[in-house]
Amino acid sequence: MKDTEELNVVYVRFDKNLDYKEVVNSFPIKKFLETVFGDFPHMVTPKNFEFDRDQLGQFTQDEYDMSKEYVVDVKKVPEIITNEYYKTIGEEGEPLTLVEFETELLLDDHIVTVNNGDKVLGVFATETDFGHIIDEL
Numbered sequence: 001m002k003d004t005e006e007l008n009v010v011y012v013r014f015d016k017n018l019d020y021k022e023v024v025n026s027f028p029i030k031k032f033l034e035t036v037f038g039d040f041p042h043m044v045t046p047k048n049f050e051f052d053r054d055q056l057g058q059f060t061q062d063e064y065d066m067s068k069e070y071v072v073d074v075k076k077v078p079e080i081i082t083n084e085y086y087k088t089i090g091e092e093g094e095p096l097t098l099v100e101f102e103t104e105l106l107l108d109d110h111i112v113t114v115n116n117g118d119k120v121l122g123v124f125a126t127e128t129d130f131g132h133i134i135d136e137l
């Protein structure tokens with residue numbers, strides 16, 4: 001059962017070229033997360049968890065690769081974030097996307113990744129599910 005007062009959502013980026021503050025403060029991203037999780041998210045840092053970011057990144061990429069048939073929704077990341085990302089890496093490319101999918105790992109909710117094509121750049125999960133993911137690592 002979800003906390004009706006506040007839904008804590010953790011965001012971890014795996015590509016440091018993606019502006020952390022822009023992503024977690026983006027109203028359009030938060031509205032998308034609200035449709036995924038059922039409540040408007042309160043963004044929290046993963047500081048209460050001990051984990052290896054590279055291992056989590058590989059785990060999330062593997063979950064995404066295995067779960068492509070379980071994608072529920074895809075939405076473009078706001079253009080300003082995409083443009084800043086490509087400006088930072090010195091390239092041009094397709095719009096970054098938010099991808100909601102059901103993982104192979106059984107969780108209470110779906111997770112949402114920030115993707116550049118099929119490459120996962122970051123992940124959003126409820127704080128509870130994030131704990132389950134870290135336990136799996």
